[in-house]
Amino acid sequence: MTTDTQTSRTTAAPPAATAAPAAATPAPAPAPGGDRLTGRAKLVLFVLCAAQFMVALDFSVLNVALPVLGKDLGLGRSQLQWAVTAFSLPSGGFLLLFGRIADLYGRKKLFLTGLVLFGVASLLATLAWNPASFLAGRALQGLGAALIVPTGMSLLTTTFPEGPLRAKALGISGTLLSLGFTVGMVLGGVMTDTLGWRSTMGLLTATALIVLVLAPRLLPESRNPERPRLDVPGAVTVTGGLLALIYSLSTAAQDGFGRADVWGTLAAGIVLLAVFAVVETKSPAPLVSLPMLRRRTVAWGNIGGLVTFSMMSTVVFVLTLYLQETLELSSFRTGLVFGVQGVMSAVAGTYASRVIGRIGARRTLVVSLFGQAAFTAVLLAVGAGSGALLATVAVSAASMCHLGAIISYGVTVTSGVPDGEQGLATGLVTTTQQVGLTIGIPLLGVLATTQDSLFDGVRTVLALDVAVLLVAGVLIGLGLRDRTKNRA
Incomplete structure (x- = not known):
C-alpha cells in the first residue's frame, strides 16, 4: 500500500500462542486445489x-x-x-x-x-x-x-x-x-x-x-469454538496505550512536540503498553499470547511492516511539500504525480505474489526494503528548482517496492498461525500498519518543516529514511534467515 498524504500540512493517519487452540470453525474452501481462484x-x-x-x-x-x-x-x-x-x-x-x-x-x-x-x-x-x-x-x-x-x-x-x-x-x-x-x-x-x-x-x-x-x-463465518474468556485487563491497557500513542504522535505531526499534552499522552501510552506486557504474562487467556510474539515470523514481519509504512508515509509527506512549496506545482499536478505512483503500485501488486512464490515471503520482504531504500536515495538527486520528472519516477519505483514489502510482511506474519488466532495475527498486522502510518511523519517528517530551508530539511529526512530502511533490511534478513541450514 502506498501511504496517504495531503496537499496541505494537515496529516492523516493514512492494509500473531500458548498451546495451539482448537481450529476455527472451518470455512468453505474457495478452491478445490491448486492456485486458481x-x-x-x-x-x-x-x-x-x-x-x-x-x-x-x-x-x-x-x-x-x-x-x-x-x-x-x-x-x-x-x-x-x-x-x-x-x-x-x-x-x-x-x-x-x-x-x-x-x-x-x-x-x-x-x-x-x-x-x-x-x-x-x-x-x-x-x-x-x-x-x-x-x-x-x-x-x-x-x-x-x-x-x-x-x-x-x-x-x-x-x-x-x-x-x-x-x-x-x-x-x-x-x-x-x-x-x-x-x-x-x-x-x-x-x-x-x-x-x-x-x-x-x-x-x-x-x-x-x-x-x-x-x-x-x-x-x-469462522471463529474459535473454544471461546476462551476475553482478557479484559489486557484489552483496557493495550487499547488505552494505543489511543494515547496515536493521539500524541498525530498531534505532534501537526503542531510539533512543544505541547505538554503531546508528551503527557506519549508517556501515558508507553506506560500503558508496558503494563499490558506485564498483564499478558499473568493472564490465563491473554489477549496477545507472548509465545506468538516470540515467533520470528510474527516479530520480524511486523517490524518490517512498521518500517515500510512509516518510512513511505514520510517520503510522501515531504515530497508533497517539495513539489508544492519548492517547485510550486499546483494541487492538481501534485495529485498527478501520486496518481502515477498509484498506477505503478498496482502493477507491482500483480507480480508480488509470483515473486513470493519463487523466492519466499521472507526474502521478498528483505529485498523490497532494500529496493525501497535504493529508490528513496534517488530522490536525493532532485534539485531545488527542478526534478519533478525524476521525483515521479523515483517515488513510483519506491512505491512498487513498498507494496512488495506490504504483501510479503502480511504473508510472513500470518503463515503458520492456527486459524483460531488468525484474527489476532491480522489484528497485529493492521495495528502495525496504523502505527506505522502515524509515527513516520512526526518522528522524521517534522524535521523538514523546522529547518531554515525546506529543501535542506527534505534532503535530511530522505537521508534518514534511507538509513532506517537499510538497517531494518539487514536486521530482518538476519532475524528471518533459515537457521536449519546453519545446523548442518
Whole structure:
C-alpha cells in the first residue's frame, strides 16, 4: 500500500500462542486445489477487497477538502486536525481488541457490524450540520474501520489456504488498498471542486451499502469454538496505550512536540503498553499470547511492516511539500504525480505474489526494503528548482517496492498461525500498519518543516529514511534467515 498524504500540512493517519487452540470453525474452501481462484472465491475476494478499499479511501479522500470543509462547518485551522484525528484514534486504537473479539465471537458477524456502523457514520458525516456532528461521524467511521480491517483480513486468511492462493489474495488486496489511498487523493480534489466536500463522505456511504448487500450471502463465518474468556485487563491497557500513542504522535505531526499534552499522552501510552506486557504474562487467556510474539515470523514481519509504512508515509509527506512549496506545482499536478505512483503500485501488486512464490515471503520482504531504500536515495538527486520528472519516477519505483514489502510482511506474519488466532495475527498486522502510518511523519517528517530551508530539511529526512530502511533490511534478513541450514 502506498501511504496517504495531503496537499496541505494537515496529516492523516493514512492494509500473531500458548498451546495451539482448537481450529476455527472451518470455512468453505474457495478452491478445490491448486492456485486458481474459483468464481465464488473471486466474489468473496471482491467483497473483502472492496471493504478494505473503502477504508483506504477514507484515509485520504477528505484531505484536500479540509480547507473548504472548515469554512463550511466553522472549523478553525487549529481544529481541522480533529477531522483526521477523530478517525485515526479509534481506527488504530481498537484494531487489536476487535481482531481478538472476532476470533472469539465470529469474524463475519463483526465484519458486518463494522460495515453497518461505517455506513451510518459516513451518512452522519455527509449530513453534518455543525462541527460536533461531523466529528462524531468521523469517530464512528473510525470505530467501523477498526471492526472492518482486522475481521476482513482474518476472513481472507482463513478463507484462502496458506500457499499460492493466500499470497495471490493478499497481493490483490494490497494492490487495491494502495489504489484506495491514491484514488482518494485524486478523487477528493475533483469531487470537492465539482460536487462539494460532502460528496466525499457520500461516496463512502454508497460503497458501504454496496458491500453490505453482497457480504452476508458470500462470506463464510469462522471463529474459535473454544471461546476462551476475553482478557479484559489486557484489552483496557493495550487499547488505552494505543489511543494515547496515536493521539500524541498525530498531534505532534501537526503542531510539533512543544505541547505538554503531546508528551503527557506519549508517556501515558508507553506506560500503558508496558503494563499490558506485564498483564499478558499473568493472564490465563491473554489477549496477545507472548509465545506468538516470540515467533520470528510474527516479530520480524511486523517490524518490517512498521518500517515500510512509516518510512513511505514520510517520503510522501515531504515530497508533497517539495513539489508544492519548492517547485510550486499546483494541487492538481501534485495529485498527478501520486496518481502515477498509484498506477505503478498496482502493477507491482500483480507480480508480488509470483515473486513470493519463487523466492519466499521472507526474502521478498528483505529485498523490497532494500529496493525501497535504493529508490528513496534517488530522490536525493532532485534539485531545488527542478526534478519533478525524476521525483515521479523515483517515488513510483519506491512505491512498487513498498507494496512488495506490504504483501510479503502480511504473508510472513500470518503463515503458520492456527486459524483460531488468525484474527489476532491480522489484528497485529493492521495495528502495525496504523502505527506505522502515524509515527513516520512526526518522528522524521517534522524535521523538514523546522529547518531554515525546506529543501535542506527534505534532503535530511530522505537521508534518514534511507538509513532506517537499510538497517531494518539487514536486521530482518538476519532475524528471518533459515537457521536449519546453519545446523548442518
